[in-house]
Amino acid sequence: MLQTFGTFSLTLAASSAFVGVCLLVLGIFRSDKTLAAYGRRCVWITLGGSTASIVAMEWALNSHDYSINYVFRNVANATPRLFTITALWGALEGSILLWGFVLMLYMAATALRFRSRADDPIVAWATVVQLLVALFFFVLMLGPADPFAATGGIVTPLDGSGPNALLQNHPLMAFHPPMLYAGYVGFTIPFSFAIAALVTRRFGEGWLADTRRATLVAWGFLTSGIVLGAWWSYEVLGWGGYWAWDPVENASLLPWLTATAFVHSVMVQERRAMLRVWNLSLVIATFALTILGTFLTRSGVIDSVHAFSESDIGVWLLAFLGMVVVGSLALIAWRGDSLRTPGRIDSPLSREAAFLFNNLLFAGFALVVLVGTVYPLLVEALRDQRLTVGEPYFRSMTTPIGIALLFLMAVAPVLPWRATSTEVLRARLLLPAVCGVLVMGSVVLLGGDGIAQVAAFGLGAFASAGILRNLWMSLRARRRAHKEILPLALVRLVRGNPRVWGGLVVHLGVVAIAVAIAASSGYTTRVEAQLEIDDSITVRNYTVTYLGSVESKSSQKQTVKAQLLIEEDGEKVGVYEPAISSFPNARSAIGTPSVVTSWREDLYLSLANSEDDQGKIGLTVSVNPLVLWLWIGGGVMAFGTLLCLLPKRREVLE
């Protein structure tokens, strides 16, 4: 029943997307507004079909309809409700279902926003491109990634095999993938407008203004998705880190890097009408990288912790990627020479020049990540030899770029547009530089080492002092002019130019993350120990005492928890219980770490093995400084993005 209904909704969605494309294209060429209007309505029908398919799948999951293979493979009778719901995006077919739905939501929002300009060719063409992308995903779901495929066999099974063990361990799993998808998918909107701009020859700044919000929303979701993913990795995977430069992580970082370059270089185009080809390329690259990422992680060509599926969807994704890349490049080449503008930048000491450096660094960063991720595939194809490119490569390549970006982030916001003198710069940067040097000095006095770490601390202080100085000066000027109390002045200041202040708040979040990365990558203490009952181990100022183990069994998993008494400087903090679980459907046991979090540092406990025949547990204890600030920084970045989305309020002059 549900199966038929689901397949029907998907067929409806796919066919209405197809009809929509045909009607719109015909309508545009014949200048037939009625035809185009019918075409636009197809967006809503597709949204309806997509929604129905999601409802059908959730219904099937929650009613344990094991006649559907996806349900059979991803839930079991004993699976808790939360993980039954999240099983929708626990595997390939379901996540493409979600992908399609999120895409339709973005398209519906776009359609609403542009309903008064619907006949504008650029909007019409953008809708065509969006529908084409949607069509591709719905065809995928009807073909190689059918979420409603039957389980097969004569008898419907009575119980399912349950979700992937790693995915049913933590509630963060509920939020991290949808966030990422909302980020990935959102870039379809700027992409569609970029293509529409190329098709309609309206290369001006219009399409940028039209898609500014969609881009920011997608960027904000992608940022939050990446940070939540790191958090999940830290809280669930139990290896003590949050970023492993795993291909799946890299796949989400790549579009983020190009999109971040884009949100900066857009400002140059808006101000100076320059960089048109570059911005179009960045948008197209971002969209193409989201598809490449999906390909890399979902086609089974690369091993990864997260790549939980193999299927023949790879060829389809690759073909689609090829069409996107070659089609866009052909359009740029075809239109190319009329895209160029005679702009110029007056001085290397100007905001726009800083944006150019920023773009160089982000593009370089993306190149490092891309080359490092794709290289193993290349070697395997050419030499039939398996390799892994991991953290040491990425660390040594990206650290200098990251430091340079931090420096730029500290200096660029104080640079005025067009040109400036070194005199102005010296005045504006004095206080931030003092803060930076003071912080670096204190880090060194406290025993910090590592050039990159000390530099990150110093530049972080430099950048945030610059931002706070800027805020302070503007507030002071405002209060003098308007005689407002401080909170009101702050609100009005931000509302007056939410984009600038939101951007600076995002920068503060970046500072928090950069400092946290520097501290946790350089100053972590990690100790492995074998402990008998009542043994203790001291790591820095923490004492960990093993009290005993508790075993628990359910039909879903068998868990051993080690009870550890934690004392900090001799004072009791509490009893923490890192665990190790074995799931019937997983090969190896999965550890659940336990983390004692504080502002200053995390005490990270993970169980390597339960009691052996000598009664000893294997325990890994690490003290990871400042990790909490990663998540705080992520929250601040999301908040800053929200600020950027606020409408600009013009002051009413009395």
Added chain:
Amino acid sequence: MKLRTAAWGIIAAAFIVIATTVAIRSGDETTSQRTQRLGRELACPVCTGESVGASNSSEARAMRKIIQQSIKDGESDGEIKARFVAAYGERVLLEPDRGGLGVLVWGLPIIGITVGAGGLYLVLRRWSRAPRLVASDADERLVEKLREDPRS
């Protein structure tokens, strides 16, 4: 004005002192630091995408023990890694080779960034050398037209 120049002088001096201190300090590694670094540089042979340092698998734990023992026996990083490469092949190295095809993975990004930086430098220099253009009325109109995004 004088005061500000002096302040910048002090900042520069302090920066140099700090930088040299850090440069001198970042030298010797303890055995456990070296074990951890080598652990990060080697891939766990039975895991997907985890390093020897990060993995809890029995192979990774054995490899950590071997690394520790080899360091005590005074072996070099190269010797320690060679032992694992002999057993499991190059895929246990998380850092690609710098020779052969590895030139691509190390070289491409560096070349890309260098070329980009060079291009940026050249174009900025040309712009700043060229006399500032005085826009003619026709230019202004052209820019205005392109900016306005003519609806045609």
Added chain:
Amino acid sequence: MKLKSTRIAATLSAVVVAPLLVLFASQIGVNDSQESRAVGRVIPFDLPILDGERLSSDDLLGTSYLINFWNDWCIPCQEEHPALVAFAAAHAADPTVRLVGIVRDENSVQDIREYVAAEGVTWTVLTDPDGTAKVDFGTTGQPETFAIGPEGKVRAVHIGPASFAELEAMLEQAR
């Protein structure tokens, strides 16, 4: 002249990207072969015998022998077990042939003792408490069997449970 550059850049990018995509396509569905790299190498070991002295690769020079990595809780090892028993029985009288079991990842030595007593393990069983042997042989699981010639070089490798005939064939290569 100058105006052509966008077109050239776009074409160039397409020329770079297209072969890459083809290359990716060629990798879809290709399974990574996990071949052992042990063949042809001399892999020294020196491990404690279960409830006994030590045995090293030097002690075994001059004999042709099979090393079997196994474990008491591993189900494929139990499937393989009868073949090992038959192999040991067939060569019990031949001093130039030996079978050596190495326990990979023991949970408890007591369990191993019980298994050895209950399942009729007549051959030498070594434990690998530090995991050096399982790493040096490049094993990734159990059972894995290595055939070693009299000069100490690995001649053949079998991954997964082996049949009696396969064990015999490996011995032939090790002679």
